[in-house]
Amino acid sequence: MRLLLLLLACLCTQSALSNTQRYSTDALFEQFSQSIFKVRIIDINSGSQSTIGTGFLVEDGSLLATNFHVVSALVNKPNQYRAEIDIAGESHTLELTSFDVVHDLAILQAPNKTVLGQALTLSLEPLNKGHTLYSIGNPHDIGMTVVEGTYNGLVAHRFIDSIHFSGAINSGMSGGPTITDRGDVVGINVASSGDQIGFLVPVDKLANLLSTLDNETNNTQTHYELIRQQITDFSEQAIDELLQKDWPLEKLADTQVAGQISESLSCWGDSDNNEDSRLKTVSKGCSNKDYIYINQNFTVGSIEYEYKHFSADSWNSLSFYEHINQFTSGARPSNRAHKNHVNNYACQNNVVAATDKTFAKKISYCVRSYKNIKDLYDTFYIATSIDRPKEAMMEHYTLSGVTAASAHQFLERFMEAASWQ
Amino acid sequence: MAIVIEVINRTGQVQHCQVFDKDTITIGRAYTNDVIIADPYIDPVHASISAIDDSEQGLYFTCEDLSSINGISDSKGHKQSAKSHWQAGQVFSLGKTLIRINSTDTAVPAAVRLSAWEQISDSLTRARVVILVSVLCVLFTAVDTYLSSFSVQNKTAEYAIVIYLLLSIVVYAGLFAFLGKALRQDSRFWLYYTLVGLSIIFVAIYDLLSGPIFFNLNLGVSHWFDSMAYALVIALLIYFSIQSASSFKIFTRIAIASIIPGLVIINLTINMSRNNEFNWRPQYDVSAYFQTLYIAKSDTKKEVLDSSKALYQQE
Numbered sequence: 001m002r003l004l005l006l007l008l009a010c011l012c013t014q015s016a017l018s019n020t021q022r023y024s025t026d027a028l029f030e031q032f033s034q035s036i037f038k039v040r041i042i043d044i045n046s047g048s049q050s051t052i053g054t055g056f057l058v059e060d061g062s063l064l065a066t067n068f069h070v071v072s073a074l075v076n077k078p079n080q081y082r083a084e085i086d087i088a089g090e091s092h093t094l095e096l097t098s099f100d101v102v103h104d105l106a107i108l109q110a111p112n113k114t115v116l117g118q119a120l121t122l123s124l125e126p127l128n129k130g131h132t133l134y135s136i137g138n139p140h141d142i143g144m145t146v147v148e149g150t151y152n153g154l155v156a157h158r159f160i161d162s163i164h165f166s167g168a169i170n171s172g173m174s175g176g177p178t179i180t181d182r183g184d185v186v187g188i189n190v191a192s193s194g195d196q197i198g199f200l201v202p203v204d205k206l207a208n209l210l211s212t213l214d215n216e217t218n219n220t221q222t223h224y225e226l227i228r229q230q231i232t233d234f235s236e237q238a239i240d241e242l243l244q245k246d247w248p249l250e251k252l253a254d255t256q257v258a259g260q261i262s263e264s265l266s267c268w269g270d271s272d273n274n275e276d277s278r279l280k281t282v283s284k285g286c287s288n289k290d291y292i293y294i295n296q297n298f299t300v301g302s303i304e305y306e307y308k309h310f311s312a313d314s315w316n317s318l319s320f321y322e323h324i325n326q327f328t329s330g331a332r333p334s335n336r337a338h339k340n341h342v343n344n345y346a347c348q349n350n351v352v353a354a355t356d357k358t359f360a361k362k363i364s365y366c367v368r369s370y371k372n373i374k375d376l377y378d379t380f381y382i383a384t385s386i387d388r389p390k391e392a393m394m395e396h397y398t399l400s401g402v403t404a405a406s407a408h409q410f411l412e413r414f415m416e417a418a419s420w421q
Numbered sequence: 422m423a424i425v426i427e428v429i430n431r432t433g434q435v436q437h438c439q440v441f442d443k444d445t446i447t448i449g450r451a452y453t454n455d456v457i458i459a460d461p462y463i464d465p466v467h468a469s470i471s472a473i474d475d476s477e478q479g480l481y482f483t484c485e486d487l488s489s490i491n492g493i494s495d496s497k498g499h500k501q502s503a504k505s506h507w508q509a510g511q512v513f514s515l516g517k518t519l520i521r522i523n524s525t526d527t528a529v530p531a532a533v534r535l536s537a538w539e540q541i542s543d544s545l546t547r548a549r550v551v552i553l554v555s556v557l558c559v560l561f562t563a564v565d566t567y568l569s570s571f572s573v574q575n576k577t578a579e580y581a582i583v584i585y586l587l588l589s590i591v592v593y594a595g596l597f598a599f600l601g602k603a604l605r606q607d608s609r610f611w612l613y614y615t616l617v618g619l620s621i622i623f624v625a626i627y628d629l630l631s632g633p634i635f636f637n638l639n640l641g642v643s644h645w646f647d648s649m650a651y652a653l654v655i656a657l658l659i660y661f662s663i664q665s666a667s668s669f670k671i672f673t674r675i676a677i678a679s680i681i682p683g684l685v686i687i688n689l690t691i692n693m694s695r696n697n698e699f700n701w702r703p704q705y706d707v708s709a710y711f712q713t714l715y716i717a718k719s720d721t722k723k724e725v726l727d728s729s730k731a732l733y734q735q736e
Contacts, residue, residue: 279572312571317710318568321711324567325632331705367732388711408733412722
């Protein structure tokens with residue numbers, strides 16, 4: 001409740017402070033560029049920058065907002081890197097105060113809470129699609145740049161809110177603000193898919209993060225404990241959302257499989273009737289487009305599942321299953337991971353008898369734990385039906401960054417989700 | 422006193438043996454010699470050998486070089502003087518021919534008892550066995566090809582493997598027949614043909630049955646078993662081939678036959694030691710067959726869920 005009140009107070013203050021004057025693009029850049037800085041992550045051993053991004057001043061001007069992925073080295077290797085910004089030719093080292101790894105946000109602060117300049121105003125007023133916005137940042141380290149584009153609402157098929165900005169966001173602009181023609185921040189540059197498809201973190205996520213800065217619990221947690229807490233909150237919410245829904249059943253050949261369980265998932269399908277091999281396949285799958293960046297070798301937050309039906313009437317059963325075995329042997333996890341961050345998968349194999357809900361199947365279920373982030377796991381499930389001689393269903397899912405309880409509940413639900421019609 | 426001349430090969434096997442009931446003989450390519458050797462590096466009349474029974478030194482032989490072009494060398498290739506002395510059982514070379522000199526007084530070792538393997542070997546070279554193995558080899562290979570190439574419409578290229586296989590069998594059998602001839606005067610081509618044919622039949626049967634067997638045993642990733650099974654078959658094939666083609670002692674045969682399994686075991690050991698190394702992909706085994714081939718006990722959903730809890734306890 002206190003958090004909510006704090007948030008409301010923050011929003012009211014920011015609304016009250018919102019600019020009323022409209023600026024042209026050049027005036028906008030002139031007016032606000034003094035509050036936006038290139039963030040440099042310096043490798044202490046070499047003294048050179050290893051990563052660059054953009055940041056902007058918020059609150060009282062002593063705090064700098066940027067992306068978590070810009071400053072993730074400060075979390076992963078705090079003794080090797082430091083963050084710097086240059087103001088009027090003078091370098092200022094900043095410290096990581098807090099972050100929201102799920103929404104890819106971080107707050108840096110100058111020592112002794114030194115005010116570094118004038119803060120930008122956050123705007124929580126809703127925008128209409130087509131609203132002109134201006135993204136500011138330092139693309140490819142070629143200098144501070146303003147890019148005009150349009151607001152296109154929230155990106156579909158994601159659990160994590162993200163604004164679709166139709167404008168050129170490039171590497172180096174990450175963490176920079178996207179502002180209205182009044183100079184109010186509506187989003188934080190975070191990613192791009194190329195071809196003028198950019199993504200912004202909605203500014204309310206930054207407001208939420210700023211409102212938790214004085215939270216004692218957050219301040220006593222280590223960085224990895226904070227990451228664990230944030231990912232746990234996200235994944236439990238996402239998995240709960242999936243588990244609480246009735247899973248819609250869709251026809252796939254002569255089977256029923258789970259369809260699009262949530263609007264946060266994007267689904268697809270494919271089929272192949274190969275006349276040469278006389279093998280028919282038809283498949284469906286769904287996945288989210290979210291990923292949570294921990295570092296360049298480690299991402300979590302992906303949820304995906306797929307079904308593939310095989311039939312080959314003219315084949316013999318032995319050859320048919322040999323073929324299925326080859327097909328199912330090369331599956332891989334959906335998230336990026338490195339040996340420094342995850343352990344090896346541990347797997348179990350079971351042959352499960354048919355029930356009134358689902359078919360007999362051979363299941364392989366694998367789990368790997370995280371090294372630095374306790375009690376979170378990647379899970380991998382793949383199964384093949386075995387109760388029809390020349391027809392089989394492959395079902396598969398992967399989850400990343402989930403708790404054992406969530407993983408267990410999802411496994412229990414998924415195992416009986418598909419059946420013969 | 423009789424002189425015994427044995428022409429031997431590089432492994433010590435006797436190629437020809439002649440006994441001369443006189444004290445001095447000549448060796449060369451000319452037909453006037455006592456010992457005639459068709460070696461172009463030997464002179465027409467290359468050397469003369471005399472047996473001398475001395476009361477003090479006992480029996481020994483002198484070998485006189487009759488002004489030959491390439492001379493006389495000992496078994497290590499050292500050139501000898503124009504007149505050299507030799508003891509019974511010693512080996513010297515003329516041209517490229519090795520000659521062991523003996524007397525009729527020299528004792529010969531007892532005969533080597535024929536092993537049970539010889540009888541089996543004889544059985545394996547019978548025409549009906551060779552034909553049966555050939556037919557089974559082609560049949561199993563064709564079945565294996567048929568089952569594994571269902572996704573290929575035109576199987577002509579796939580079935581060509583049968584031809585390659587038969588060619589490989591002939592090459593292997595020919596190689597060991599040649600070795601047998603060189604090492605043991607025993608070139609049983611059809612024995613090696615049958616041995617390698619039996620090995621291929623075993624491998625084909627293993628390929629057919631191993632999948633369903635491992636499916637029932639639920640052993641997980643089975644390619645280690647496959648590697649070991651193939652290595653064992655190759656080791657046995659090489660062991661029995663060497664046994665037939667050579668007079669190598671059992672330890673030598675085992676050492677040679679163990680080379681390939683040894684390499685496989687080293688490779689598996691390295692892989693097992695790397696098992697703790699990071700692998701981005703899960704090492705799962707979802708190989709499955711139609712349920713009529715599954716005779717082991719199935720698990721229930723609850724058992725799967727209960728056992729999966731242990732997976733979260735890993736470090």
